[in-house]
Amino acid sequence: xxxxxxxxxxxxxxxxxxxxxxxxxxxxxxxxxxxxxxxxxxxxxxxxxxxxxxxxxxxxxxxxxxxxxxxxxxxxxxxxxxxxxxxxxxxxxxxxxxxxxxxxxxxxxxxxxxxxxxxxxxxxxxxxxxxxxxxxxxxxxxxxxxxxxxxxxxxxxxxxxxxxxxxxxxxxxxxxxxxxxxxxxxxxxxxxxxxxxxxxxxxxxxxxxxxxxxxxxxxxxxxxxxxxxxxxxxxxxxxxxxxxxxxxxxxxxxxxxxxxxxxxxxxxxxxxxxxxxxxxxxxxxxxxxxxxxxxxxxxxxxxxxxxxxxxxxxxxxxxxx
Amino acid sequence: xxxxxxxxxxxxxxxxxxxxxxxxxxxxxxxxxxxxxxxxxxxxxxxxxxxxxxxxxxxxxxxxxxxxxxxxxxxxxxxxxxxxxxxxxxxxxxxxxxxxxxxxxxxxxxxxxxxxxxxxxxxxxxxxxxxxxxxxxxxxxxxxxxxxxxxxxxxxxxxxxxxxxxxxxxxxxxxxxxxxxxxxxxxxxxxxxxxxxxxxxxxxxxxxxxxxxxxxxxxxxxxxxxxxxxxxxxxxxxxxxxxxxxxxxxxxxxxxxxxxxxxxxxxxxxxxxxxxxxxxxxxxxxxxxxxxxxxxxxxxxxxxxxxxxxxxxxxxxxxxxxxxxxxxxxxx
Numbered sequence: 045x046x047x048x049x050x051x052x053x054x055x056x057x058x059x060x061x062x063x064x065x066x067x068x069x070x071x072x073x074x075x076x077x078x079x080x081x082x083x084x085x086x087x088x089x090x091x092x093x094x095x096x097x098x099x100x101x102x103x104x105x106x107x108x109x110x111x112x113x114x115x116x117x118x119x120x121x122x123x124x125x126x127x128x129x130x131x132x133x134x135x136x137x138x139x140x141x142x143x144x145x146x147x148x149x150x151x152x153x154x155x156x157x158x159x160x161x162x163x164x165x166x167x168x169x170x171x172x173x174x175x176x177x178x179x180x181x182x183x184x185x186x187x188x189x190x191x192x193x194x195x196x197x198x199x200x201x202x203x204x205x206x207x208x209x210x211x212x213x214x215x216x217x218x219x220x221x222x223x224x225x226x227x228x229x230x231x232x233x234x235x236x237x238x239x240x241x242x243x244x245x246x247x248x249x250x251x252x253x254x255x256x257x258x259x260x261x262x263x264x265x266x267x268x269x270x271x272x273x274x275x276x277x278x279x280x281x282x283x284x285x286x287x288x289x290x291x292x293x294x295x296x297x298x299x300x301x302x303x304x305x306x307x308x309x310x311x312x313x314x315x316x317x318x319x320x321x322x323x324x325x326x327x328x329x330x331x332x333x334x335x336x337x338x339x340x341x342x343x344x345x346x347x348x349x350x351x352x353x354x355x356x357x358x359x360x361x362x363x364x365x
Numbered sequence: 366x367x368x369x370x371x372x373x374x375x376x377x378x379x380x381x382x383x384x385x386x387x388x389x390x391x392x393x394x395x396x397x398x399x400x401x402x403x404x405x406x407x408x409x410x411x412x413x414x415x416x417x418x419x420x421x422x423x424x425x426x427x428x429x430x431x432x433x434x435x436x437x438x439x440x441x442x443x444x445x446x447x448x449x450x451x452x453x454x455x456x457x458x459x460x461x462x463x464x465x466x467x468x469x470x471x472x473x474x475x476x477x478x479x480x481x482x483x484x485x486x487x488x489x490x491x492x493x494x495x496x497x498x499x500x501x502x503x504x505x506x507x508x509x510x511x512x513x514x515x516x517x518x519x520x521x522x523x524x525x526x527x528x529x530x531x532x533x534x535x536x537x538x539x540x541x542x543x544x545x546x547x548x549x550x551x552x553x554x555x556x557x558x559x560x561x562x563x564x565x566x567x568x569x570x571x572x573x574x575x576x577x578x579x580x581x582x583x584x585x586x587x588x589x590x591x592x593x594x595x596x597x598x599x600x601x602x603x604x605x606x607x608x609x610x611x612x613x614x615x616x617x618x619x620x621x622x623x624x625x626x627x628x629x630x631x632x633x634x635x636x637x638x639x640x641x642x643x644x645x646x647x648x649x650x651x652x653x654x655x656x657x658x659x660x661x662x663x664x665x666x667x668x669x670x671x672x673x674x675x676x677x678x679x680x681x682x683x684x685x686x687x688x689x690x691x692x693x694x695x696x697x
Contacts, residue, residue: 066507068507098535099531099534099535099538101531101532101534101535102531103493103496103527103528103531103532104495104496104499104528104531104532104534104535105496105535106496107493107494107495107496107497107499107500107528107531107532108496108497108499108500108503108532108535109500110496110497110500111485111496111497111498111499111500111501111502111503111504112500112501112503112504112507113500114480114481114485114497114500114501114504115500115501115504115505115508116504117500117503117504117507119500134490134493134528135493135496138488138489138490138493139488139493139497141693142472142488142693143480143486144693144694144695145471145692145693146468146471146472146476146486147467147468147478147479147480147486148469149480149481150695181693181694182693182694183694184694184696184697204696205695205696206694206695206696206697233697280694280697
């Protein structure tokens with residue numbers, strides 16, 4: 045029986061609630077309604093009193109989760125859209141992220157961010173926030189790209205003693221499917237080689253893994269073998285796997301759906317240039333969304349973010365160097 | 366060292382008054398010492414004093430059960446902290462940067478806390494601790510602890526934040542046993558209340574949240590004890606959040622760096638400007654709760670305790686950058 049990415053998230057939430065009595069879910073419309081995307085469907089029925097509707101108060105939702113986490117609970121907060129976590133930004137980066145370092149008391153919570161663009165979602169329901177949160181010390185930032193990772197990384201996130209920003213991609217919710225949930229998986233902090241290759245390395249994460257794989261398939265028809273690395277976790281980041289790949293290919297393209305200024309792609313390139321300059325046969329490149337707010341109309345949106353076609357074009361330029 | 370648990374949790378009447386007075390006195394003497402150390406250049410970072418707010422703060426502290434309830438102090442709550450059980454060594458060590466203090470040099474001064482013992486460590490962003498107390502109470506509710514009460518201290522300025530509004534509304538929705546103690550000291554740094562809010566009295570906001578509101582003369586210890594006693598009891602009895610607004614005047618600058626020349630002299634001469642410590646001292650004498658000799662003895666003991674704590678902290682090791690663990694995550 046095939047499972048979607050969204051169903052994998054629901055399975056992980058179910059298992060977390062079942063296995064750990066300190067876990068509870070808090071968010072807008074998550075209880076009887078089951079969440080805007082139905083990630084928590086039936087969970088309030090199956091776990092009475094442990095799936096709580098929140099008022100439209102992202103700041104207080106996070107503050108509440110932080111207080112509960114300090115007291116030994118393991119709250120999972122659902123932001124209705126990643127974009128709205130900007131309201132909770134202060135609590136996340138100043139309170140949750142600093143807590144362990146300042147006080148020695150851990151703050152184990154998970155913030156689920158339904159992230160990324162879908163056609164028609166526009167500037168305020170499409171954002172990728174991983175680069176913003178990864179900037180701050182004290183947060184783990186995860187960006188699962190597969191059904192298996194959505195499941196296993198969410199379970200691992202709940203078990204971590206640190207605050208975790210869990211960036212799940214809305215574009216993958218319904219049509220990304222897998223046959224079964226994984227028995228075991230790579231630990232958080234390890235990247236995955238999604239496709240082996242020897243001519244160039246694409247480092248990416250989240251929904252861009254799939255666009256990059258399609259681009260790699262196109263390039264294969266042209267005789268190039270492209271290695272695609274799925275970072276899985278952007279913080280901690282697995283520089284070793286990236287450097288080892290660049291050592292094999294000599295060429296690097298980083299692909300991210302977030303805005304171009306700074307961010308995960310810039311970080312990967314900075315690390316490779318600093319630690320593996322001698323491995324490079326060409327200047328490392330990055331491909332991000334455009335430096336404008338995210339457009340509403342599907343025609344504009346499709347051109348705003350990287351796609352298989354633009355990734356393939358970037359790869360051709362990189363390979364020609 | 367854990368938070369001390371020497372005193373019985375619930376004192377009543379005269380004993381409670383005397384207890385609260387002695388915490389006020391200890392806080393005043395400690396802050397005088399901290400202030401002089403600051404002006405002598407011995408303290409880095411800001412120094413914010415609770416002068417004039419000790420009665421309001423201590424009355425809340427003694428109304429809570431040590432180590433069982435939650436007390437979230439703000440920058441002028443030395444008295445409440447001590448009354449709730451914070452060892453005097455904690456402020457001494459934190460202000461002097463000792464590595465043995467609860468913050469180990471990683472955060473300073475009024476940011477100290479003992480979150481595992483019911484006293485969260487405040488961040489600077491005003492209003493944002495109220496929802497944290499909500500979460501601590503939710504956790505206790507999940508654990509089946511229906512006795513716990515949580516108190517969040519805040520000033521008039523922070524009531525203007527979105528964070529405050531979100532948290533009080535959340536507490537009301539969840540019917541949490543939360544006491545919100547608003548010390549209306551008439552100024553947020555230099556901004557007077559008529560530039561902060563337009564309602565006649567902050568306590569009226571309770572109506573909008575659907576919670577109980579209480580107003581109290583923050584310079585009168587007896588009244589503070591009575592009102593906080595009632596508010597805590599109502600919260601504990603399941604009556605939901607309690608908003609307590611104390612009328613008082615900050616008898617000091619915003620910080621030790623601030624001479625507060627913007628506070629009108631006429632305002633200082635009103636009832637708001639009365640020194641709560643002086644009033645409490647007179648109350649003790651008038652009601653035969655203490656003799657002059659006893660008051661002098663308590664003062665000497667407070668000064669001695671302050672000197673001991675500061676002397677201890679001054680001999681403590683300070684953090685060394687080379688020995689610091691520069692990792693912000695506990696897992697990686």
